[in-house]
Amino acid sequence: MTKSIDFYFDFISPFGYFAALEIDDLCARHGRETAWHSMLLGVSVMKVMGLKPLLDTPLKGDYIRREFARGVRRRGLTLKRQPGDTMMDPRPCGRAFHWVKQHQPGREKALARQLLHAYWVDGQDLGSSVAAAKAAASAGFDCAALQTAIESAEAGALLRAAVDASLKRGVFGSPTVMVDGEPFWGVETFGQVEAWLATGGW
C-alpha cells in the first residue's frame, strides 16, 4: 500500500473546489491514494498570515473572479455560486467532515463531494448545521444524526485540531497538496504535482 497524498481544502475556496474535482483522478493515474483534510482559510489567511480576504484585495480580487470564471468555462461546469457571492460560514461543513472522518472513516470524501456540489453547483448556503446535514442526506448520511454531530463539542474540537495540524504542516492556502512531505499550493500547481508523481520528483 502506497503512502497517501494529503489534499487540503476549504469548502468556501473556489480553487479548492476545482481541485477536489481532479485530485483523486490525478493521483490514481500514478497509483496513489489521497487523504482529504478540510481547513479554514479564515484562520490561516486572516489570523495567522494577517491578510485581508482575497476577494477584498485590490487588483487581485478582480483577477481571482476572472481566473475562476475561466476555470469554470475550461472545465465545462455550470455553477450557481460565484466567488463574489456572500460566503457561507464554512465551519458546519468542516465540523461534519471531521466528525465523519473520525466516526465513519472512508465516508468523508463522499460527504465532502456532496457538500461541495451543494454549495458550488446548487448554490446552497450550508452555513448552519441544519443546512449542512440536509445537504449530506442525498449522499446517504443520516440527516438528524449528522446535525447532532455537527453541533457537538467533539466536532468543534476535531475541526480545531485539524486546522491546527494543517498550520503546523505549513498549509495556508486552498488547495494544498502534500506529496511525500513536499507542499504544492494552488490548483495551477497540479501540472507540477503530476510531473512530480510521474518522475519521482527533482
Add this chain to the structure above:
Amino acid sequence: MTKSIDFYFDFISPFGYFAALEIDDLCARHGRETAWHSMLLGVSVMKVMGLKPLLDTPLKGDYIRREFARGVRRRGLTLKRQPGDTMMDPRPCGRAFHWVKQHQPGREKALARQLLHAYWVDGQDLGSSVAAAKAAASAGFDCAALQTAIESAEAGALLRAAVDASLKRGVFGSPTVMVDGEPFWGVETFGQVEAWLATGGW
C-alpha cells in the same frame, strides 16, 4: 504580423525570473511574439494592494522559498541569489529597461536578460545606476551613456508611466502574461497560457 503577448515582470521577482527564461520560447511555439514590460511589486503589492512583502508573510514566505528552490532544481539552474537574500532596489534596472525600450527599441529584452542574469545567476546587486549600467555593458550597451540615462528624469518618468500603465491593466504580480486581453498571473499558469494559445482560448 500577430499581436504581441505582453509579459510583465519585476527584476527582483524570483518567479518573474523563471518566466523570463521561458516566455519567448513558449509564445514562439504558437507563432506569437512578446512585448516585455518591467513593473514594480513594491508599488502594486505594497502601496496599491496594501500587503506585506511576500517573504515576510507567515507560512507563505516559507512556501515561496521552498517552491523557488524546487523551481531552480527542476530547471537545472545554479543561482547565487536566493529569495531570502537582501533585495536590490529594482528601480535602476527598471529605469534602464524603459529608457532603452524608448530610445533603442528592440534591445530592451537583451538588456533585461543580461540584468536578470547578473542579479539571479551571478548574485550581483544592481541597485545603483553604476552597477546596473556596468552589468549591461556585457550585453553591448554603452556603460557611461546608460548610467547617465538611468539617472535622468526622463528614465524616472518612463518607469513611473510604465508602472501606472501596468496597474491600469490590472497587473499586480510578477510574472503576468496578457494574451489578447486575458491575464495570467504566475509562472504556474504557463501551462494554461500554452493551452490557451494552442486552442484559441475558452
